[in-house]
Amino acid sequence: MSVGAQSIYDQLSGKIDIIVDINGSGDFTTVQEAIDSISDNNDTWKVIFVRKGIYYEKVVLGYAKTKVILVGEDVYNTIITYDDYANKVLPGHTFSTYTFRADAPDFQAYNISFECTAGDRGQGVAFHGNGDRQILYHCRLLGNQDTYFDNIRARRYIKDCFIEGGVDYIFGFGVTLFDSCQLHTSRTSGYVTAASTPQYYEFGYIFKNCRLTTGLGVSSFSLGRPWFDWANTVFYECSEPEGLSSAGWSPWAGRENTCFYREYICFGPGSDTTSRVVFGKQLDPSRASRYITDTIFAVSNFPTYLGYDGDTAELMHIYRRFEASGYPERAVIMLKGGRDTFPEYPSENWSPVFYDDVCQVIKNNTFRMMDSINGKIHIENMLLDGTGLDGFDPEVTSYGIELDESDTTGPVISLVSDDALVSVEYPASIPGLVKMTALSRDKVNGTIYSVYFSKDSAYGDTELKMIVINYTDTVPLEPGVMEYDIRLQPGATKVSSLIIYTK
Structure with a gap:
């Protein structure tokens, strides 16, 4: 990275069509308004620049909003977030929980975060991809269960991204290449993938040169389990951590008998395959050379040769699974993906091409998600209502603050750091304990600080x-x-x- 004196915004001068600023200094204050302002069936790239901020909104990029590029000012501080989860929207209806849903083909996103804050309340999708030929570069996808979903008959290239979750956090029917991404499992006994690749596809989910990591205290996780029959998932030359279960993969209702689960020249403390499950195998070296973009995204990956009967059978296989669960209408809504009709197979080969005017600026002004610098953390000070705490030592993690007997709340506490992701949990009442978690940007390393709001010297007299x-x-x-x-x-x-x- 060679960061210049100019900001990302300045370097993109003349290339931005629309500015979104939650504070009112742009063309719009919401991302949805900016998208809606673009003409349907647009045939020239439109760049939407999103200023730093937390954008609490549920966003839909409609099927006719083609050739849209979304660019964030700062990937860690430009966040589109929402908190829907399956039973909040409709019972079991995962596909209405999205924070950002991209129905249109030819969509690209750079340097921005998509987040679902549903937590452990159930399925909650941060990024829901329906359209074909979509690209995400240097983005963060944050959630817990079902963080990322991609739909049937669509191709997606995801490069240099951070994807986080605990359960089935990468799932769906699409053909997606995850290139040089960090996959971060946030809970013990979690699952990275839950693919549902249709039958006869040569490629489904490919993770190439990726780094798998775990959160603090996470001791075991699985590469994936098959949501539908014929799940196709390959980890190709990936770094696998100690927390990866020795079995590698997990069964699910017998569907593992039809799946294609493979690893190829993976490395790291979790890459020992001697105890892998029988349905998790090593990729045949003779096929390794096919795992390139031109082959993965070729029309030949889709079984058009089966004709109308094969086309119908593929859709009906999905429909009947939902019908058996009592939700057939949801299968129709999900499969159409914002269209009036069911999607057809792609008709042209696709070689992903980044929008170079944007991509080069982001590449030159950010650190790659897998860069070791993202594992470092520096805490400079602790602030109480904006004032530095006397005697603060970043190596000391426990503090006590004496309050007046009449106080009903304590001071606002924050940490000063250029590279930490900080969250603060306040007590419901005082006396009480404040918990501050400071994580490195890759969320692998961290420190937890405790501050006790004390009265009558309760902290010091313990x-x-x-x-x-x-x-x-x-x-x-x-x-x-x-x-x-x-x-x-x-x-x-x-x-x-x-x-x-x-x-």
């Missing part, structure tokens, strides 16, 4: 009394003694619980 191990063994604490030898009960192989009691 007296430790005992430690309880595995809920049964007690160890009295003695003043001034900082180290203890603890003997576990016979047969105990680990410490599953450690509780410290105070007076």
Whole structure:
């Protein structure tokens, strides 16, 4: 990266058609308004530049809004976010939970984040891709369950992106190449993929030169499980961490018997394949050379040779699965993807081409998602209502703040850092504990700071009394003694619980 004196906005001068600024200094204050202002069936690229901000909106790029380019000012601070989840919208209706839904073909996004904050309340899609020939470059897709979805008969090239989730967070029917992306699993026993590739496709999901990572405390995850029969997923020369389950992949209702799950020359502490499940295999080296964009996105990947009967059977296979679940109408809505009719197979080969005027500026002014610099974290200070905390030491993670007896709330607490992703959780009442989590940008490394809002010197007067191990063994604490030898009960192989009691 060679960052110049000019901002990204200045370097894109003359190439921007529409500016979105939540603070009112642009053409529009919402992303949806900017999209709606573009003529239908547009045949020249239109660049929408989105200023820094949190854009709480549910956005649809309609099928007729072609050749739209969305560019964020800062990938970490330009965020389109919403909080829908399946049972909030309609029972089990994942496909209405999107934050951003891109129905149109020939859509590109750069340097922007798409987020669903539903958390563990159920399925919630951050990016829902329906249109063909879509490109995402240096974007973040953030969620928990079902973060990213792509629809049938559509191709997508996703490069240098950060994709996060806990359960099936990359799922769908599309043909997508994930190139040099970071795939971040945020919960133990999670699943990266839940592909549903239609039968007879040579390619489905391809992860090439990607880095798989886990969040703090995440101990095990799976590469994927098959949402529908014939799931096709390949991890090609990817970095696999220690947290990857030795089995590699997971079964799902017998559909693993039809899936195509492969790895090819992966590396890292999780890449040992000696204990992989029988349906997770190594890619035949004779086929490795086919995993390039021109082949993956060729028309020949789609079984047009099966004619009308094959076309209908592919759609009906999906429809009947939803019908059996009691939601056939949702299959129709999902499959049409914003159109009036069902999508046809792509009719032309596709070689993805970035919009160079934008792509080069983003490339020259950002660090790649897999760059090691994104794993570093520097905390300069802690602020209380905007004022630095005297004596703050970034290596010290526990603090106490004495409040007046009449105070009902504590000060606003923040951390000063150029490279940390910071979240703050305040107590429901005081006295109480504030929890601040500072993560590196790749979310692999982090520090948790605790600040106790105290009254009557409760924080400073705390007296430790005992430690309880595995809920049964007690160890009295003695003043001034900082180290203890603890003997576990016979047969105990680990410490599953450690509780410290105070007076």
